[in-house]
Amino acid sequence: MTPLKSQTKAENTSTAPQQNDKLVTALLTWYRTNHRKLPWRAKPGGKQDPYVVWLSEIMLQQTTVPTVIPYFLKFKKRWPHFASLAKSSQAEVLSAWAGLGYYSRARNLHACAQRVANEHGGKLPSSESQLQTLPGIGPYTAAAISAIAFGNRAAPVDGNIERVLSRLRRVTEPLPTSKPHLKQLAEELAPQRHAGDFAQAMMDLGSEICTPKSPACTKCPWQHDCEAFKTGQVEGLPRRLPKTKRPTKRAATFVLLSPDDRVFIRRRPAKGLLASMHETPTSQLQTRFPTDPTTLAPVHANYRQAKAVVTHTFTHFDLELQVFVAILNDKQSRSLSGEWAKLDQLEAYALPTLFRKVIRQALEKKLKKPSRVRKARRRP
Numbered sequence: 001m002t003p004l005k006s007q008t009k010a011e012n013t014s015t016a017p018q019q020n021d022k023l024v025t026a027l028l029t030w031y032r033t034n035h036r037k038l039p040w041r042a043k044p045g046g047k048q049d050p051y052v053v054w055l056s057e058i059m060l061q062q063t064t065v066p067t068v069i070p071y072f073l074k075f076k077k078r079w080p081h082f083a084s085l086a087k088s089s090q091a092e093v094l095s096a097w098a099g100l101g102y103y104s105r106a107r108n109l110h111a112c113a114q115r116v117a118n119e120h121g122g123k124l125p126s127s128e129s130q131l132q133t134l135p136g137i138g139p140y141t142a143a144a145i146s147a148i149a150f151g152n153r154a155a156p157v158d159g160n161i162e163r164v165l166s167r168l169r170r171v172t173e174p175l176p177t178s179k180p181h182l183k184q185l186a187e188e189l190a191p192q193r194h195a196g197d198f199a200q201a202m203m204d205l206g207s208e209i210c211t212p213k214s215p216a217c218t219k220c221p222w223q224h225d226c227e228a229f230k231t232g233q234v235e236g237l238p239r240r241l242p243k244t245k246r247p248t249k250r251a252a253t254f255v256l257l258s259p260d261d262r263v264f265i266r267r268r269p270a271k272g273l274l275a276s277m278h279e280t281p282t283s284q285l286q287t288r289f290p291t292d293p294t295t296l297a298p299v300h301a302n303y304r305q306a307k308a309v310v311t312h313t314f315t316h317f318d319l320e321l322q323v324f325v326a327i328l329n330d331k332q333s334r335s336l337s338g339e340w341a342k343l344d345q346l347e348a349y350a351l352p353t354l355f356r357k358v359i360r361q362a363l364e365k366k367l368k369k370p371s372r373v374r375k376a377r378r379r380p
């Protein structure tokens with residue numbers, strides 16, 4: 001691999017407007033015949049339903065396209081517009097979201113639908129600044145919705161687009177330090193016309209062509225203008241600062257079963273990690289496993305410990321759960337406050353993937369598998 005030559009912002013990776021026009025034209029031409037066909041997308045040049053764009057963009061935050069598709073179709077069928085989603089309860093939305101992860105998105109989705117229905121007459125505002133006043137809509141999502149749903153000149157920049165721009169302009173400053181610079185490059189490039197198609201074309205180029213490993217430069221509409229390609233520096237870009245190690249937290253969780261194949265679950269607090277979702281009773285998260293875990297159980301019983309520890313990755317930490325299992329008698333069951341869910345009907349509950357893993361581990365057999373959640377960057 002050719003070593004990266006040093007290049008600073010001072011060297012100015014901005015380009016003349018004519019060159020940007022050429023890049024825009026080349027990418028839009030490529031997009032017309034190479035766009036991904038996705039259930040929330042109109043054809044190139046077509047009109048988009050803002051509700052559909054918003055719903056898909058919220059679901060796509062930190063989640064991949066294949067994972068989102070079945071959830072998107074389910075939500076669109078059940079709640080076809082803001083008004084119907086606003087009328088549902090938060091609990092219904094959380095249950096339908098179960099398995100998709102990052103549950104604050106579901107709570108924000110519901111709160112946002114209510115704000116749009118009550119304060120905006122059921123219509124999503126179109127400007128980035130107004131969109132950012134709504135729950136769950138940050139700068140990236142606001143730019144994506146504004147461009148795709150309303151055709152406004154806006155520049156959404158996600159991980160894929162950062163990679164494309166780092167290579168196109170040979171930005172050697174490492175991520176995340178280079179983010180403001182990359183945002184500026186994206187804003188310079190964004191066209192007045194066909195802004196939505198252009199934003200989606202950038203997403204598709206990053207996802208399908210300018211991939212992290214072995215990008216298909218020979219199929220790229222920007223090959224002849226790409227600075228990294230011309231200088232043989234594609235594989236080394238974007239540069240990244242070394243990651244800091246995520247901490248690990250630990251706890252004990254208790255899978256309480258009834259003789260008629262039910263499991264005890266309860267709601268988590270309305271604030272904090274996995275807020276308002278269901279859980280198997282779980283002790284406080286700490287850096288070490290509790291020394292005497294069964295004393296933390298909600299009921300005294302004859303517990304056995306599952307063979308393996310359940311692990312799960314959250315954005316800011318890794319979690320390890322020791323799993324303790326007991327079958328309760330009637331008297332023990334009556335002492336608990338929560339719900340007894342049938343083991344073959346857990347899909348009806350807002351039970352995060354973590355606790356589905358816990359119950360599977362406790363039973364040492366497979367439950368009906370929820371859709372996979374990957375912690376990958378969006379739209380790889």
Ligand code: SF4
Pocket residue numbers: 164167168209210211215216217220221222223224226227228229234
């Ligand atoms: Fe990415 Fe290669 Fe296209 Fe450059 S030429 S933008 S590195 S796919």
